[in-house]
Amino acid sequence: MKTFHCNRCSQLVFFENVRCERCESLLGYVPELAEISAFEDAGEGRWRSLHPGANSALFRQCHNYAVENVCNWMIAADSPDTLCRACQLTRTIPNLATPDNRFYWYRLETAKRRLLYTLAALGLDVPSRQADPEHGLAFEFLEDGGDGSRVVTGHDNGLITLNIAEADDAHREKVRTAMGEPYRTLLGHFRHETGHYYFSQLVENNPRWLEPYRELFGDERADYGEALDAYYRDGAPADWQASSISAYATTHPWEDWAETWAHYMLIVDVLDTATSYGLALLPDDPTEPTLTDRTPVEDASFENLMKRWFPLTYALNSLNRSLGIADGYPFTLAPRVVDKLRFVHRVIAAASDRSQPLQGSAAVAPPPADAHTARLR
Known part of the structure; x- marks a missing residue:
């Protein structure tokens, strides 16, 4: 930003x-x-x-x-x-007769607009359902029912549903702790779910990317329901950090892609903000991490992004520890994870029209239907 x-x-x-x-x-x-x-x-x-x-x-x-x-x-x-281009994407808003729901709606829309800004900067702005009824993107912001029914955050053929409870900081932190997650944010939900949307747009029916995707992430034709049951029954493999950005990414190749996509969006957004503010790292000790490069993220190579990312996260975590709070970036990027992030970068670069970054690319196919509770936020 x-x-x-x-x-x-x-x-x-x-x-x-x-x-x-x-x-x-x-x-x-x-x-x-x-x-x-x-x-x-x-x-x-x-x-x-x-x-x-x-x-x-x-x-x-x-x-x-x-x-x-x-x-x-x-x-x-x-x-x-x-309605503006952002609000046109919201098909269902929360029930405003319920206390706090207007505040949750505001938070949801704020996070969604930040996501759309990053997608547009990368040349990946998307059509609404009004503009493209078959392939356009839409959001529903729903709450659990009084009868005990639960709203599951997930993605289904371009329709992204978010449980508005995720806009409640106390609820989200409780879920994050119960799930053993290092990181869970409202913006992360949007990043993850749009990762599913873009998988279908850019990878699923594209011969150029499908086989390389399967080599890195696995075969997405594996039964999703069985994979989800196995994950919640057995958990992630003990060595999951060697190949995945999160434990939940080990569930199924679809989730591995969505988690990696969300993480790439995080990296791009944070680097864009640091670059815009002219942030530089110039330590007295030349052996410590430095950062002086201000290449716009939309023009940067993947290697350039990674070269800048590691010093920035080192400084970010050091600042947080000085404040006495948890690391702002609680992740370790193993070589296999970096390879997956590089793949996401290549797919986006190939799909983007950088000469017209706000026009958006047309959808090529409906995304896979799935209903799941997204985990890395």
């Missing part, structure tokens, strides 16, 4: 901000520019962008921005849409 500034007063602002704290200008994200813009009121529900790249164009707030206060994206003033 790059840095943003108010176009009226140059104050540093963030991706989620709706108002500049210094000059009080309305702020909104313009996906066509991939920028946060400051706006001035143009009357009749229209707002004039102050961003130099917008040429004073007029915009409207997304309905979920103007009315529901869970969004901050803008729509061209002459567009017939009432």
Whole structure:
């Protein structure tokens, strides 16, 4: 995530901000520019962008921005849409009559928009179900029923369902501890589930990638239900860290891909943020890890990403330990895991149209239907 500034007063602002704290200008994200813009009121529900790249164009707030206060994206003033490109992907929202659900909805949408920003930067923006009813992506944010029925977070043919309880920090931490997971975040859920979606888009029916995928991750034709039962019965192999990014990745080749995809998204997003802020590591001791490279992540080779990633995580974990909190990056990347991450990088690079990073690539096939509880978050 790059840095943003108010176009009226140059104050540093963030991706989620709706108002500049210094000059009080309305702020909104313009996906066509991939920028946060400051706006001035143009009357009749229209707002004039102050961003130099917008040429004073007029915009409207997304309905979920103007009315529901869970969004901050803008729509061209002459567009017939009432929802922004991000909110159009949400097919079912939580029941707002239930206490706290509006807050959970806000958190879900915030995490989803961060995911979409990264996908767009990599040339992997996706169509909504409205634009592509057969292959478009859609989200449902559901809660457990009062009758004891449970909502299972998962992916099925482009429809991603998330249990809104994952937006509750206390609940998510309780589940993380019970599952013995080192890391579980709301954004990680979105990354993981879209990994399943992109497996079908980019790998499943692509002869170029399918066999190399099977060599690295295994044969995805193995029975998923049996694999899931075996994992919950027996757990992961004792040596799982030698070949997998997480214990849950050992469940089935589909899950190995989704966990690896999610981890690649994590790496790209964190490096993009560090690069945008001009973060450098220049230790007095030349034998300690250094970091000076500021190559944009969308232009970087995989080797470049890895060369920068290890020093950054060393510094991140050292800072966390000084604060007395757990490591921010509790992972070890074995050579086999690095090979899998490299494969994800190659697939994305081949599929992306970097000349038009916001246009998105068309889906090529419906993803495999599966229902599972995603684990690495």
